[in-house]
Amino acid sequence: MLEVKSWPRGARCAVLPTVNLDADQFWLGMFPDSITRPKTLSMGEYGIQRGLDRLLRTFGEYGIKTTFFVPGLVAERYPAAIEKILVEGHELAVHGHTHTSMHLLTPDQQMEEMVKAREALQKLSGRKPLGFRAPEGELTLETLRLAQQCGFTYSSSLYGDDRPYRVDLGAASLLEIPMHWELHDFPYFAFNYGPAFPIGQGRTASYSQVTKTFQREFDGYYQFGLAYVAQFTPQTIGSPGKIKILEEVLEHIAKTENVWIGTCEELAANSA
Amino acid sequence: MTETFEKIQWPNQARCAVMLSFDLDGDTIWANGNRSYAGGEDFIRSTSIGDYGPKRSAPRILELLDRHRLKGTFFVPAKVVEENPELLQAIDRAGHEIGHHGYRHERFVDLTREEQKEIILHSQDIFQRVIGKKARGYRTPSGDWSRETAGLLNELGFSYSSSMRGDDRPYRTIIDGQITDFIEIAPKWDLDDFVQFGYNIFPAEPAGQDRISGIEHVYDNFRQEFDGYYRFGLCFVLLMHPQIIGKPGRIMMLERLLQHMKSHEDIWFATGEEIAAWWRTNH
Numbered sequence: 001m002l003e004v005k006s007w008p009r010g011a012r013c014a015v016l017p018t019v020n021l022d023a024d025q026f027w028l029g030m031f032p033d034s035i036t037r038p039k040t041l042s043m044g045e046y047g048i049q050r051g052l053d054r055l056l057r058t059f060g061e062y063g064i065k066t067t068f069f070v071p072g073l074v075a076e077r078y079p080a081a082i083e084k085i086l087v088e089g090h091e092l093a094v095h096g097h098t099h100t101s102m103h104l105l106t107p108d109q110q111m112e113e114m115v116k117a118r119e120a121l122q123k124l125s126g127r128k129p130l131g132f133r134a135p136e137g138e139l140t141l142e143t144l145r146l147a148q149q150c151g152f153t154y155s156s157s158l159y160g161d162d163r164p165y166r167v168d169l170g171a172a173s174l175l176e177i178p179m180h181w182e183l184h185d186f187p188y189f190a191f192n193y194g195p196a197f198p199i200g201q202g203r204t205a206s207y208s209q210v211t212k213t214f215q216r217e218f219d220g221y222y223q224f225g226l227a228y229v230a231q232f233t234p235q236t237i238g239s240p241g242k243i244k245i246l247e248e249v250l251e252h253i254a255k256t257e258n259v260w261i262g263t264c265e266e267l268a269a270n271s272a
Numbered sequence: 273m274t275e276t277f278e279k280i281q282w283p284n285q286a287r288c289a290v291m292l293s294f295d296l297d298g299d300t301i302w303a304n305g306n307r308s309y310a311g312g313e314d315f316i317r318s319t320s321i322g323d324y325g326p327k328r329s330a331p332r333i334l335e336l337l338d339r340h341r342l343k344g345t346f347f348v349p350a351k352v353v354e355e356n357p358e359l360l361q362a363i364d365r366a367g368h369e370i371g372h373h374g375y376r377h378e379r380f381v382d383l384t385r386e387e388q389k390e391i392i393l394h395s396q397d398i399f400q401r402v403i404g405k406k407a408r409g410y411r412t413p414s415g416d417w418s419r420e421t422a423g424l425l426n427e428l429g430f431s432y433s434s435s436m437r438g439d440d441r442p443y444r445t446i447i448d449g450q451i452t453d454f455i456e457i458a459p460k461w462d463l464d465d466f467v468q469f470g471y472n473i474f475p476a477e478p479a480g481q482d483r484i485s486g487i488e489h490v491y492d493n494f495r496q497e498f499d500g501y502y503r504f505g506l507c508f509v510l511l512m513h514p515q516i517i518g519k520p521g522r523i524m525m526l527e528r529l530l531q532h533m534k535s536h537e538d539i540w541f542a543t544g545e546e547i548a549a550w551w552r553t554n555h
Binding site: 036037038039040042043045046049050053054057189191192193194196198199200201202203204206207208209239240241242243244 | 273276277379381412414415416417418419422435436437438439440458460461462467468478479480481482483484485486489492493496497498499500501503504506
């Protein structure tokens, strides 16, 4: 396991407010039948149409550059949205091509997903994406081996630590920037009756409790000097009322001294 | 399609539009679910949750709207219209809008174009018979509509729909690649009272039998969402069900929310048809 000596710029705590721009591909990847369901797909389109703009504006207001994990098909379908992300100087990273769970695919199919997505992003950005986050669902060590062979320098797909660590792949290893469910907006807020998500059709969480949870977790990461990797989803946090949650969380972090906020790519370079 | 941060012009220099919508489903949603059980068509307990809506909640809602001089938009399955003609006439007389919501709250994505058309036209006949006019607006019952429904509604002369989830202001629906006069006023799951409060042990509602949300928690969420719509000058669509929001404690929550909204002077409270007409003329 890699011991991180210090965070970039000698900071006590690292903050990575990453974004998953799944858009309609979240629904299409998990529920292929959604192709015949305009209302279900419209939730994902909202992320592109409105949520993304609000996230970009909020990050801009706080002077934050972060990492956007994007399925290749989303980049192909919405190039103007990707252009907005690039103009703001954020990092683009791969989040599958079709947003299909990696465990459902053969190694060849997984490699195809990675290569196609990389090409789709590279076509728009002019540079090779370095990061890979497996789409929602499962993956195996083979997935990370393929990611490493494919040329990705880091993954952000697992939950096994609160600092970056190297995953042993036998002949090689891959840097992992781990995340945590409680720092992801989707489990608190994503909803649809049919196809049902969450599967039990759970309630919308309390906005104020979620705000405080993200803030209290940050206090813990700061206390222990760790890497706070959050995940935000434009179709979820980007509503007129919920964007305030992101603002209040970033405001709380901004008031704390000696915090480094940046992209996964920068953190990976620092951890190498 | 307006830009995300573009200032939207509303009537009378209002900053934000509010549509108070009520899906008066009655027992249809419960009866539809019950049909998948042996003998389910005779179940009376779950359907009684729905019966409460027209019987107890609707008069309470009408009184509240009247006291605040606000007009609501009621989307009503035509079967509920047939069964409650006096209530529907009272809603209509009070100046509220009545919109289409299927005959028995059918899931349109599961139906052929012909079947959809038959339900729409049959229900319009019932509206004509009971309230003397046809519905101008439509909200898709029970989940998704099909890829053909918007075109069908446009062809049948509907003015607008309030069915999708993809925006926070009205927009002109694109049908077969053409921008049309058929307006969409999209609501949100976050602002749907059934998602927060709807409950039954058997048949299970919601599917995973999650806990019933606390009233203060829901009030705070709705208020924070409204504050965001006000801040950005958008179209806030509250999607309520009389059987849910018309309970004694919850209707007081709704009244508090109305008071919060009315504490701003520049809110345009409007029906779906008024919003659609404004949008068609100005955007």
